[in-house]
Every structure is written in structure tokens, then in C-alpha cells.
Amino acid sequence: MSKQQKVAIVTGASRGIGRAIALKLAEGNFTVIVNYAGSAEKAQAVVTDIETAGGRAQAVQADISDAAAVERLFATTLERFGRLDVVVHNAGIMEMGHITTDSLDVLDRALSVNLRGSWLVMAKAAEVLEQGGRIIALSSSVLAKSFPGYGAYIASKAGVEGLVKVLANELRGREITVNAVAPGPVATELFFEGKSEEQVAHIAGMAPLERLGQPEEIAGTVAFLVGPDGGWVNAQILRANGGFA
Numbered sequence: 165m166s167k168q169q170k171v172a173i174v175t176g177a178s179r180g181i182g183r184a185i186a187l188k189l190a191e192g193n194f195t196v197i198v199n200y201a202g203s204a205e206k207a208q209a210v211v212t213d214i215e216t217a218g219g220r221a222q223a224v225q226a227d228i229s230d231a232a233a234v235e236r237l238f239a240t241t242l243e244r245f246g247r248l249d250v251v252v253h254n255a256g257i258m259e260m261g262h263i264t265t266d267s268l269d270v271l272d273r274a275l276s277v278n279l280r281g282s283w284l285v286m287a288k289a290a291e292v293l294e295q296g297g298r299i300i301a302l303s304s305s306v307l308a309k310s311f312p313g314y315g316a317y318i319a320s321k322a323g324v325e326g327l328v329k330v331l332a333n334e335l336r337g338r339e340i341t342v343n344a345v346a347p348g349p350v351a352t353e354l355f356f357e358g359k360s361e362e363q364v365a366h367i368a369g370m371a372p373l374e375r376l377g378q379p380e381e382i383a384g385t386v387a388f389l390v391g392p393d394g395g396w397v398n399a400q401i402l403r404a405n406g407g408f409a
């Protein structure tokens with residue numbers, strides 16, 4: 165490996181938006197750590213796709229809500245590749261549940277994976293990133309909608325947006341940018357899960373562009389923030405959503 169080749173971790177890169185981000189960064193000459201929770205085969209398929217196209221990647225299992233697992237994810241990256249330039253914290257879950265006394269477990273799971281996971285991954289990124297590094301977390305444009313049933317998810321992602329802005333301030337002086345990308349509805353398993361065709365069509369029609377986003381479009385937004393043209397963008401929430409505001 166060339167000493168100059170930059171290294172990126174993408175959490176939740178076995179499928180959906182994370183997979184597209186991993187492929188895009190590899191195309192941009194990053195060595196990519198393809199993190200996943202349970203989908204080992206899918207993560208390995210992403211690695212194979214990257215290698216087939218001439219890039220470098222490694223799959224690393226780690227539940228990002230588990231502090232020891234996050235330590236291991238970063239340690240494995242640094243042991244194998246010796247540097248870390250970019251962390252895209254994309255892993256997340258979305259579970260529906262109205263705000264009722266018997267759905268506390270939905271809140272606990274959302275906070276554990278989406279918020280505690282973001283804390284752990286961003287904290288570790290802040291500890292080890294090279295000068296000039298980039299941290300990008302995934303939020304969601306659904307924060308602007310406040311749909312019934314989205315309480316736990318929206319609470320967790322609002323927390324992520326808060327962490328991004330605070331961390332950008334805490335990293336003053338290190339030339340590290342910290343931003344979030346907040347997609348509108350994107351055609352992935354997370355979005356389609358539990359929705360009827362009618363519900364999908366209704367939500368897809370809400371944005372002025374009248375369609376779902378594609379994972380590659382979110383990957384393009386992340387690539388902008390990671391690349392030289394995104395260097396002055398810091399402590400921002402970039403809402404890539406077709407106008408789903």
C-alpha cells in the first residue's frame with residue numbers, strides 16, 4: 165500500500181447507503197474499512213466489489229453500540245493500515261413506535277445504536293484522526309416532519325445533530341471538520357421495511373422532486389464533504405433530500 169493512500173472507516177457499510185459510500189470512497193482512492201454488525205457475507209461482497217474495481221478494503225465486524233467493539237474496529241484499522249483520515253458514521257436503525265409507556269424498549273434501542281453508537285464512534289474518531297481529517301455522521305431529514313411513530317428515531321437523530329456541532333467545536337485547532345448528512349427517504353431496506361406500496365408512493369411524492377433518493381446520491385454528498393471542495397464546510401447538517409423539508 166502506498167503510504168500516501170488515505171484510509172476511511174464506513175460504519176454500517178454492508179448494505180444500503182453505507183455500501184454506496186464505501187464504493188464511492190474506494191473509487192476516490194481511499195482504502196475502506198467496511199464495518200457491519202451481522203451481515204458478514206454482504207460486507208465481504210462489498211470488499212470483493214471494491215477489490216475487483218482495483219481498490220483496497222477490509223470488512224470488520226463491530227456492533228457500534230458496544231464500546232469494546234468500537235475500540236477493536238479502530239485498533240484493527242490502525243494495526244492493518246497505519247493511519248486514519250476519514251470516519252463516516254452511517255450505521256443506524258429505524259424502528260417505529262408511538263410515544264407510549266409500553267414502547268420504552270423502542271426508545272432504548274434507538275438511543276443505544278443511533279446515539280450511543282454515534283458518541284462512541286465519533287469520540288474514537290476524534291482521538292485518532294490525522295490532522296486534516298473528516299468526520300461525517302448520518303442524521304435524517306425526517307426531523308423536519310415529526311410524523312407519528314418516529315419519536316424514538318427522531319430523538320436519536322436530533323441527538324446526533326447536537327453531537328456533530330459540539331464535536332466540531334471541541335476539535336478546534338486540528339483542522340478536522342465534523343458534519344452530518346441528513347437524507348430524505350432513500351430506497352433501502354431501512355426505508356421499505358414495514359411500509360405498504362401506497363405508503364412508499366405517498367412518502368416518495370412528498371418532496372418537490374417526487375421520488376425516493378438513491379444510496380449513490382447520498383454517497384455523492386458524503387464524497388463532496390470528504391473531498392477538497394468540502395474543506396470549508398464544518399459543523400453543518402447537509403440535508404440531501406430532494407426538497408423533503
Ligand SMILES: NC(=O)c1ccc[n+]([C@@H]2O[C@H](COP(=O)([O-])OP(=O)(O)OC[C@H]3O[C@@H](n4cnc5c(N)ncnc54)[C@H](OP(=O)(O)O)[C@@H]3O)[C@@H](O)[C@H]2O)c1
Pocket residue numbers: 175176177178179180181182199200201202203204206226227228229254255256257258277281302303304305306346347348349350351352353354355
Ligand atoms: N434509508 C433512508 O430513507 C434514510 C433516511 C435518512 C437517514 N438514513 C440513515 O442512513 C443510515 C443508513 O441507512 P440505510 O437506509 O442504508 O440502512 P440499512 O439499509 O438498514 O443498513 C443499515 C446498516 O447499518 C448496519 N448496522 C445496523 N446496526 C448496527 C450496529 N449496531 N453496529 C454496526 N452496524 C450496524 C447494518 O449492518 P448489518 O447489515 O450487519 O445489520 C447495515 O450495514 C442510517 O443511519 C439511517 O438512519 C436513512
